[in-house]
Amino acid sequence: MKTRITELFGITYPIQCGGMLWLATPELAAAISNAGAMGNLTSGNYNSGDDLRRAIDRTTELTDKPFIVNITTMPSIRLPVELLQDFFKICCEKKVKAIEIAGAPVDTFLGKEFIPMAKDAGVKVLHKVGTVKHAVHAQKAGYDAVTAAGFEEGGFPHKDNISTMILLPKVVEAVDIPVLAAGGMVDGKSLAAALALGADGMMMATRFLATKECAVHPNIHKTLIEKNETDTVLALKTLLGGLGLQVRALRNDIIKQIEEIENGQGGDLAALLPLISGERARVVWEEGDAEQAMLTIGQSVGRITDIPSVNELIPRIVDEAKQVIQRTALTMGI
Ligand SMILES: Cc1cc2nc3c(=O)[nH]c(=O)nc-3n(C[C@H](O)[C@H](O)[C@H](O)COP(=O)(O)O)c2cc1C
Numbered sequence: 156m157k158t159r160i161t162e163l164f165g166i167t168y169p170i171q172c173g174g175m176l177w178l179a180t181p182e183l184a185a186a187i188s189n190a191g192a193m194g195n196l197t198s199g200n201y202n203s204g205d206d207l208r209r210a211i212d213r214t215t216e217l218t219d220k221p222f223i224v225n226i227t228t229m230p231s232i233r234l235p236v237e238l239l240q241d242f243f244k245i246c247c248e249k250k251v252k253a254i255e256i257a258g259a260p261v262d263t264f265l266g267k268e269f270i271p272m273a274k275d276a277g278v279k280v281l282h283k284v285g286t287v288k289h290a291v292h293a294q295k296a297g298y299d300a301v302t303a304a305g306f307e308e309g310g311f312p313h314k315d316n317i318s319t320m321i322l323l324p325k326v327v328e329a330v331d332i333p334v335l336a337a338g339g340m341v342d343g344k345s346l347a348a349a350l351a352l353g354a355d356g357m358m359m360a361t362r363f364l365a366t367k368e369c370a371v372h373p374n375i376h377k378t379l380i381e382k383n384e385t386d387t388v389l390a391l392k393t394l395l396g397g398l399g400l401q402v403r404a405l406r407n408d409i410i411k412q413i414e415e416i417e418n419g420q421g422g423d424l425a426a427l428l429p430l431i432s433g434e435r436a437r438v439v440w441e442e443g444d445a446e447q448a449m450l451t452i453g454q455s456v457g458r459i460t461d462i463p464s465v466n467e468l469i470p471r472i473v474d475e476a477k478q479v480i481q482r483t484a485l486t487m488g489i
Pocket of ligand 1: 172173174175176178197199225227256257283304307308309310311337338339340358359360361362364451452453454455
């Protein structure tokens with residue numbers, strides 16, 4: 156397969172793993188890259204520049220293929236702007252293939268010098284966006300590609316609630332740089348649809364969470380198979396709305412408590428913070444009680460019925476996409 160994304164990233168298949176706090180580790184990133192797609196190493200897993208350096212080194216020991224480093228540019232006490240700037244500089248020093256920015260744009264949040272720094276180092280920079288306006292800004296700021304992420308996505312969708320079906324073709328029409336489709340992508344049908352809507356590839360995270368190489372407790376994998384597309388909710392609009400964001404997470408006991416607090420029925424910000432802490436999610440991924448933390452999971456969970464290895468998943472997606480496109484061509488009399 157050849158698209159502008161396979162060319163830009165130097166990968167075999169136009170499939171990227173999205174950032175996943177605690178879960179997009181060197182091991183998972185390398186497994187995905189070794190399978191011909193783009194693995195993701197999420198910098199938020201680390202508390203210092205040296206930790207990220209070691210993680211990049213570990214990933215390059217496990218794969219000689221390209222991988223992308225996610226830097227989530229949101230206000231954070233654990234990950235202050237200075238540390239995020241360090242992360243970006245380290246990616247340039249280490250000459251990783253690409254950086255995935257999610258949140259505020261690099262030029263306004265980290266500084267004007269950062270995109271030129273990446274260009275000088277030969278590192279590609281991609282921005283995940285939830286609106287057309289942000290895609291246009293990314294192109295103007297010098298980014299190499301954008302990911303159009305519809306509000307089906309797990310994690311932090313834009314508060315405007317635009318679905319992938321609408322956002323993706325609008326972004327494709329608005330910018331000239333390559334575009335990845337995200338939010339609800341799981342299989343070959345998704346890839347074929349993304350390409351049909353004008354994308355150069357797709358990005359998935361919930362689907363990669365449901366693979367053997369993603370090191371979560373077996374109960375979490377069981378939960379992903381059992382849950383349906385109706386089992387996620389949008390929350391934290393009061394807390395994150397000011398940043399233009401919200402969270403999509405699994406409907407569970409903790410989300411119920413979060414919703415009560417947001418509706419003014421159960422405490423204040425001080426009561427909310429421990430419920431949404433990243434540390435709480437880390438424990439749950441490891442220990443497996445899916446009711447006990449805010450778990451960022453997309454609507455795509457409704458289309459997940461198994462836990463394949465990454466090596467089974469990637470060729471399966473590509474083969475299915477080819478079949479879907481051939482069948483569609485026949486239907487169209489081509
Ligand atoms: C478990 C999990 C953790 C995530 N953590 C992050 C993160 O740290 N940074 C980020 O930018 N996005 C994060 N996301 C969002 C994904 O990178 C991606 O945008 C989204 O999941 C794509 O939609 P999908 O869930 O339908 O595949 C996370 C998603 C999941 C499922």
